[in-house]
Amino acid sequence: MPSFLIVHSVIQDGRFDAYRQPPTLDIGGLRAPLDWGDITLHVPAGDLPVTVYVVRTDGQIEGAKITVRAPAGTGTRLTFIPPLQPGGTSQLRIDGQWAADSSMHYYAARDARVLAAPTHPLPPVGEGRSRAASGVRIVAPAAAPLAPPAQAVGPTPGSTASVPPSPSSFGHEQGARVDPVQASPAHPAPGAAGPAQPQPSFGQRQPPAIPTPEEFDRLEREAGAAQARAYEAWAAQQRATSHEQPAQHDGAPRPIGLVAANAGQAQPAWYPDPFRRAELRWFDGQQWTSSVMRGGARAHDLPG
Known part of the structure; x- marks a missing residue:
């Protein structure tokens, strides 16, 4: 051997x-x-x-x-x-x-x-x-007798370690998590009142909260009011810049191509939107309403 x-x-x-x-x-x-x-x-x-x-x-x-x-x-x-x-x-x-x-x-x-x-x-x-x-200095003429061989130790075939293996810290610190977004408590951000709050890392940001029905209704009313104010401002600008006399049927338009049912009044139903902002608009028998249809879905749009 x-x-x-x-x-x-x-x-x-x-x-x-x-x-x-x-x-x-x-x-x-x-x-x-x-x-x-x-x-x-x-x-x-x-x-x-x-x-x-x-x-x-x-x-x-x-x-x-x-x-x-x-x-x-x-x-x-x-x-x-x-x-x-x-x-x-x-x-x-x-x-x-x-x-x-x-x-x-x-x-x-x-x-x-x-x-x-x-x-x-x-x-x-x-x-x-x-x-x-x-040309060569002698350190020791003979080494002391060695003990019988111990159990086999050393690297497995294919590795590049030494025999016997040298101690190493490799792998001892594996698994440590480093978050570059989180600020260090020892170095707070300039102007911060207290310790910096950790921020979520990439891929861990929470989605926005889903509004409640009451909050959703409030947001809808606010959006409708904002749309009404925008329309009123636009109409006032149109009146200020227009030099033509108002036509006989200006204001609330009449349905297009409808035959009067009685006394020249159309029946309540869906008709093509005379304002050209939707496919259909609901006429309640007296006036045009804000209910419109766009792509088969009902929406809200003030008339005028």
Whole structure:
């Protein structure tokens, strides 16, 4: 059963331009390129002499070495941090070890990093060699024995989380409602006497209240009175601007084309509106009324 190594490389000040390329992983003389971030790859089981190093733009090599005990069927996570200043101490530590799962297989296949013999060998690293000779500082010659692998943890296949997952606040604030229409009590509107009253959001405005029968009748009477005043004002304007003598039948018009029933008077009925403002108007036998018909619906329209 294979073992896995998850190497997390990070720069303390974020200056990627200070290095020629991302770090390099060396295990027993076999190397694989890494990236800034997480890289997962298959490694042989057993005690592994692991070296991670990076080359600065001036050619200075910064790195560290540690021995990792990787039993078969496990995944071990390492973190590599180069020093802030050239010549400082790099950090290389073991963050944890877990039983291998399908997510480690997925990430190893996705990253596709294979340990291979280098084209240009790096000088060997050993405790007896100085940093000037080897170019790599040793942090620990051997890691302490690790506890047996715990229950498998980590991201599910297809995710992009790290192994083990880092704590995150993502999703903890989901569901919070933000209403841009509601004013903040700490910042009332200018000139407001008290705390700002929340306004309904878009799509939540209440429809106008339906008037009661009494109120509807009052509104109808007011509309009729306004129409009568408008007509009286119009009639007065017509009389003031007209220079013609009134005709014999001016005033209350007679029905058009009607035959007098008795004494020259028409019978009460619906007749074509002589004022041309409706289809039909009711004649009560004495005079034209305000009851009219428009499109088959009864309406109110003062005569004249």
